[in-house]
Amino acid sequence: MTVDQTDRELLALLQQDATQSYAVLGQAVGLSAGAAHERVRKLKASGVIRRTTIEVDPAALGSGVLAYVLLDSDAWMGDAPTLQALKDIAAVEEAHITAGAASVLVKVRTTSTEALQAALRALHQVDGVTGTQTIVVLESFFERPPAVGATPA
Amino acid sequence: MTVDQTDRELLALLQQDATQSYAVLGQAVGLSAGAAHERVRKLKASGVIRRTTIEVDPAALGSGVLAYVLLDSDAWMGDAPTLQALKDIAAVEEAHITAGAASVLVKVRTTSTEALQAALRALHQVDGVTGTQTIVVLESFFERPPAVGATPA
DNA sequence: CATCTTAACCGAATCTCATTTGGCATCTGC
DNA sequence: GCAGATGCCAAATGAGATTCGGTTAAGATG
Numbered sequence: 001m002t003v004d005q006t007d008r009e010l011l012a013l014l015q016q017d018a019t020q021s022y023a024v025l026g027q028a029v030g031l032s033a034g035a036a037h038e039r040v041r042k043l044k045a046s047g048v049i050r051r052t053t054i055e056v057d058p059a060a061l062g063s064g065v066l067a068y069v070l071l072d073s074d075a076w077m078g079d080a081p082t083l084q085a086l087k088d089i090a091a092v093e094e095a096h097i098t099a100g101a102a103s104v105l106v107k108v109r110t111t112s113t114e115a116l117q118a119a120l121r122a123l124h125q126v127d128g129v130t131g132t133q134t135i136v137v138l139e140s141f142f143e144r145p146p147a148v149g150a151t152p153a
Numbered sequence: 154m155t156v157d158q159t160d161r162e163l164l165a166l167l168q169q170d171a172t173q174s175y176a177v178l179g180q181a182v183g184l185s186a187g188a189a190h191e192r193v194r195k196l197k198a199s200g201v202i203r204r205t206t207i208e209v210d211p212a213a214l215g216s217g218v219l220a221y222v223l224l225d226s227d228a229w230m231g232d233a234p235t236l237q238a239l240k241d242i243a244a245v246e247e248a249h250i251t252a253g254a255a256s257v258l259v260k261v262r263t264t265s266t267e268a269l270q271a272a273l274r275a276l277h278q279v280d281g282v283t284g285t286q287t288i289v290v291l292e293s294f295f296e297r298p299p300a301v302g303a304t305p306a
Numbered sequence: 307c308a309t310c311t312t313a314a315c316c317g318a319a320t321c322t323c324a325t326t327t328g329g330c331a332t333c334t335g336c
Numbered sequence: 337g338c339a340g341a342t343g344c345c346a347a348a349t350g351a352g353a354t355t356c357g358g359t360t361a362a363g364a365t366g
Contacts, residue, residue, distance in 0.1 A: 003214060011209055018171065018205040021352060032316050037354070039314095050208040052171040056164055058299045060201040061156060066249070068221070068258060070288075083294045090302060095294035096219070105221060105288060109299055135223075135258060141236045141248035146211045146262055149243060174323060185345050190324070192343095 001046040006031070010039060011049070011148045018052050062111045066137040069120065070102035075128040077103050085126045091119040102133065154199040159184070163192055164202070164301045171205050215264045219290040222273065223255035228281040230256050238279045244272040255286065 003011075009029045013020065026036035043049045058064070071077070078097050086095040086106060094107040106123065110116045116136075123132055156164075162182045166173065179189035196202045211217070224230070231250050239248040239259060247260040259276065263269045269289075276285055 001213075008214075011207070011214075014207045015209065016204075016206070018207050022354095023352075031314095033352085034317075034354085034356095035315050041354095046213070048210055048213040050210050051169070052205065052207050053169070053298065054164070054167045054171050054205050055203040056168065056299060056301060057201055057203050060154070060199070061161075061164075061299075061301060063299060068251075078292060086294060090300045093299060094296045096290040097292040097294065098221075099289045099291055102288075105290070135255075136252045137249040137258070138252055139231060139250040141239060141250065143247045145206065146209060146214075146216060146246060147243045148209060148214060175325095176323075184343095186323085187325085187327095187346075188344050194325090 001042065001048065003043075003048060005150060007039060007043060007048075008148050008150060010036065011043070014040070014049070015145050015148060058109055063109045065110045065113060065116050066140065067108050067110075067116055068135040068137070069106050069108055069123060070098075070133040070135075071104040071106065071123060071126075071129050072101075072131040072133075073103045073128040074130045077128055081127065086123075089119060089122045091115065092123075154195065154201065156196075156201060158303060160192060160196060160201075161301050161303060163189065164196065167193070167202070168298050168301060211262055216262045218263045218266060218269050219293065220261050220263075220269055221288040221290070222259050222261055222276060223286040223288075224257040224259065224276060224279075224282050225254075225284040225286075226256045226281040227283045230281055234280065239276075242272060242275045244268065245276075 006029050010025060013025055013028055022033040022037045022040070025040075026033045029036065031039070040049070058066075082104075083095070086092050086104075091108045091110045092106050093109050094105075096105045097103065098105045108116065108119050108123075110119055116134075120132060120134065123129060159182050163178060166178055166181055175186040175190045175193070178193075179186045182189065184192070193202070211219075235257075236248070239245050239257075244261045244263045245259050246262055247258075249258045250256065251258050261269065261272050261276075263272055269287075273285060273287065276282060
């Protein structure tokens with residue numbers, strides 16, 4: 001699908017606040033409510049918009065501990081069983097295969113350092129993992145959604 | 154604010170799909186539409202729900218390169234000027250002060266390796282930064298919203 | 307150049323759902 | 337046991353999502 005400048009503006013506006021009416025959205029980009037609706041419908045249908053969701057404050061739910069963990073391994077970790085094992089650990093928010101010394105990088109958020117320890121234990125038990133290096137976050141400057149601005153030349 | 158089990162269920166449902174009607178939400182948790190609405194309203198007012206937003210597929214917009222960058226520094230980086238400097242780099246999605254060897258960890262997403270290089274250049278120019286270590290992501294297993302389940306004992 | 311096709315837009319009509327209101331039951335503290 | 341507060345339901349109202357018919361503009365085709 002072609003995503004033009006107007007679409008990007010709509011995406012940016014919806015990223016900031018997905019509850020605004022199509023009338024307002026349309027006005028902001030110079031379209032009628034109907035036309036804005038049609039564009040957004042297509043963006044959803046084509047998968048550019050994955051879903052509409054809420055952003056929850058982790059601190060409000062007691063998840064105050066954030067850490068990044070590098071996993072060392074003695075086998076290839078890029079396959080489905082590894083993925084599933086990581087997904088099954090609720091504290092794991094992201095998991096990526098990486099280039100460099102470690103093979104996998106995971107982002108972990110827990111309610112306490114005790115819970116972090118439990119998560120690390122679980123990570124150690126994942127097949128193939130031989131060791132971990134943990135980077136504990138002291139303070140988050142910000143976490144924001146991906147930029148949607150026009151692709152620079 | 155007190156967040157009980159029903160609230161957590163509502164949060165989980167809204168995280169999956171924030172477009173469902175309050176009638177459906179209420180039914181799912183055993184409440185009337187009005188009561189569900191009232192709970193969600195309070196969650197928003199109290200800041201547990203930060204905002205309603207859309208999740209955009211970065212790949213669909215051409216942002217296929219993801220990397221984590223560790224920043225070394227010769228000064229304390231935990232202050233507002235550093236925050237602002239990092240925020241001004243559009244490719245930076247997250248920035249955290251960390252314990253450990255490096256002082257700051259940033260998540261960077263770009264359209265190409267050339268753009269990644271440009272982002273690294275910009276990071277080097279941030280006041281206090283003396284060096285960087287970059288972890289390039291080869292493949293993302295998943296990136297999901299924070300868990301909202303009941304806090305285990 | 308005339309015509310056909312397609313895509314995108316607008317404005318109006320319809321219909322669903324968010325939001326508000328009033329009243330009842332439950333629980334708390336006095 | 338009583339007053340106040342909290343949380344719920346059911347019903348009314350209005351806003352806004354969604355649909356539809358018709359128009360224009362931009363290419364393609366001959």
